[in-house]
Amino acid sequence: xxxGSLKSIIAAGGVVFIFLVFLSIYSLSVILExxxxxxxxxxxxxxxxxxxxxxxxxxxxxxxxDLCLNTKxxxxxxxxxxxxxxxxxxxxxxxxxxxxxNVSSFYKRLSSLATIGSTAPYIGLFGTVLGVMHAFSDLASxxxxxxxxxxxxxxxxxxxxxxAGLFVAIPAVVxxxxxxxxxxxxxxxxxxxxxxxxxNRTKIMKG
Numbered sequence: 001x002x003x004g005s006l007k008s009i010i011a012a013g014g015v016v017f018i019f020l021v022f023l024s025i026y027s028l029s030v031i032l033e034x035x036x037x038x039x040x041x042x043x044x045x046x047x048x049x050x051x052x053x054x055x056x057x058x059x060x061x062x063x064x065x066d067l068c069l070n071t072k073x074x075x076x077x078x079x080x081x082x083x084x085x086x087x088x089x090x091x092x093x094x095x096x097x098x099x100x101x102n103v104s105s106f107y108k109r110l111s112s113l114a115t116i117g118s119t120a121p122y123i124g125l126f127g128t129v130l131g132v133m134h135a136f137s138d139l140a141s142x143x144x145x146x147x148x149x150x151x152x153x154x155x156x157x158x159x160x161x162x163x164a165g166l167f168v169a170i171p172a173v174v175x176x177x178x179x180x181x182x183x184x185x186x187x188x189x190x191x192x193x194x195x196x197x198x199x200n201r202t203k204i205m206k207g
Contacts, residue, residue: 004026006053006166009160010158011149012153012156012157012158012171013157013161014131014157014161015128015165016123016124016127016130016164017034017035017127017157017161017164018173019123020120020124020127020161020164020165020167020168021164023089023116023120023127023168024164024167024168025100026116027112027116027168028171029145030113031113031171031172033140034109034110034113034179035175035179037070037106038066038106038179038182038183041076041077041186042107042182044076045056045076045077045078045186046186046189048067048076049078049080049189049190049193050199051067052064052067052068052082052193053193053196055067056103056196056197056200059203065086066088066143066196068082068083069072069083069086072088072105072168077102077103078190080102081098081099081102081190081194082193082194082197084098085098085194085197085198085201086197086201087206090198094095095167095191095195095198096195097150098193098194099187099190099191099194103183103187103190104187105184106187107183109188110176110180111176113172113173113176113179114172114176116168116169116172117169117170117172117173117176117178118173119169120165120166120168120169120172121165121166121169122165123161123165123168123201124161124162124165124166124169125162125165126159126161126167127157127158127160127161127162127164127165128158128159128161128162130157130158130161131150131155131156131161132154132155132158132161133154133158134153135151135152135153135154135155135157135158136151136154137154138151138153138154139151141147161174190196
């Protein structure tokens, strides 16, 4: 798209379109920040959980203890959760509270994506209404000299804002649902390994 045509689209869309552009930029920044945050946490933690589960299955509790308390993994979020479980005489119901407290950071900024995804179409619809109002206003002002060109500006404003609202909302909704599904899956994996560690805590600490 040439600069001239982009400039004309922004001019035709008006204030609502400009606001949607800023929303789109903010939404994209949140999506990228959360994507790399989850990738770093889930990939590294997933390998740690897999290794830990393998050691527990082999009943190699000494290595489990060393892995959880004396390696680089002990500085990760999952490592800190496991260490807290091992170093405290917690019951099974306490494990869930520990997990929920530590994973709360996963939901950071996701409410912004949900809000943008749900409201952007309505903001676009507001721009659509304004565009139609402008079209009828121009039509009324033209009187008997009305032609297709008279309402073209208002209609273009309406259509541009409708498209912009959907353009902003769809990626936000898709990203939000994708991130939530990843978080839920990871938490299930985390809960499973934490309960395994808690049930074998005495053996691991003696190891």
